[in-house]
Amino acid sequence: MRVQNFVVFEGGDGSGTTTQLNLLRNRFEADLHLPRLYATFEPTDGPIGRLIRGALKREITLHPGTLARLFVADRNEHLYAPSGVLDRTAQGELVISDRYVLSSLVYQGITCGKALPWELNASFPFPEALFFFNIDPETACQRIEQRTVKEIYEYLDFQAQVQERYKVLLPWYEGEGVKVVMIDADKSLEEVAEAVWRELKNLPIVKTS
Numbered sequence: 001m002r003v004q005n006f007v008v009f010e011g012g013d014g015s016g017t018t019t020q021l022n023l024l025r026n027r028f029e030a031d032l033h034l035p036r037l038y039a040t041f042e043p044t045d046g047p048i049g050r051l052i053r054g055a056l057k058r059e060i061t062l063h064p065g066t067l068a069r070l071f072v073a074d075r076n077e078h079l080y081a082p083s084g085v086l087d088r089t090a091q092g093e094l095v096i097s098d099r100y101v102l103s104s105l106v107y108q109g110i111t112c113g114k115a116l117p118w119e120l121n122a123s124f125p126f127p128e129a130l131f132f133f134n135i136d137p138e139t140a141c142q143r144i145e146q147r148t149v150k151e152i153y154e155y156l157d158f159q160a161q162v163q164e165r166y167k168v169l170l171p172w173y174e175g176e177g178v179k180v181v182m183i184d185a186d187k188s189l190e191e192v193a194e195a196v197w198r199e200l201k202n203l204p205i206v207k208t209s
């Protein structure tokens with residue numbers, strides 16, 4: 001199943017998905033002709049998401065299989081809780097999530113082996129579109145270096161594997177009928193924002209607003 005009006009941003013750490021989603025939020029708030037945008041993210045800021053963030057920042061230690069299951073529990077709440085993704089898309093809002101299922105297939109595919117995240121994520125619906133922020137892992141790691149707290153996946157070897165696995169999985173997503181948009185995330189913030197908008201404004205919900 002595919003969820004109309006549901007868009008996801010994916011990419012390695014440091015690829016700029018969060019920055020770009022913030023810019024879009026401003027654009028949608030400033031233009032009353034555009035549909036209502038619900039800009040959201042995973043891990044969420046709910047109780048399970050906060051637990052995950054603690055593990056990512058090394059405040060608590062969790063087995064990789066536990067973390068894989070927490071990402072999925074957090075996603076379940078994100079989608080199905082009242083006023084979650086499904087409620088909002090059904091009410092005609094545009095929902096853009098910074099990360100979704102593919103993050104689990106990629107990251108937990110590396111830390112737990114491919115089978116577990118596939119099994120755990122099998123029943124989640126597909127989004128209407130996926131924007132992949134394609135960045136050279138070295139450039140991404142230079143950006144990450146400037147952060148004060150480094151998370152558990154933020155090192156070059158891991159990010160190179162992340163990039164590789166996204167590239168393997170994207171054609172499968174496309175084959176499932178998801179509109180996959182490649183964004184050259186090595187470019188400047190403004191150029192990336194322009195590229196994102198060029199594609200986003202063609203989605204039916206934005207085009208007809």
Ligand code: TMP
Nearest residue numbers: 013042043071099100103104107108153
């Ligand atoms: P963020 O940097 O986009 O806030 O995401 C936090 C980290 O969590 C990032 O390194 C990707 C990772 N992650 C997973 O490993 N699996 C998942 O399912 C999700 C949503 C994120």
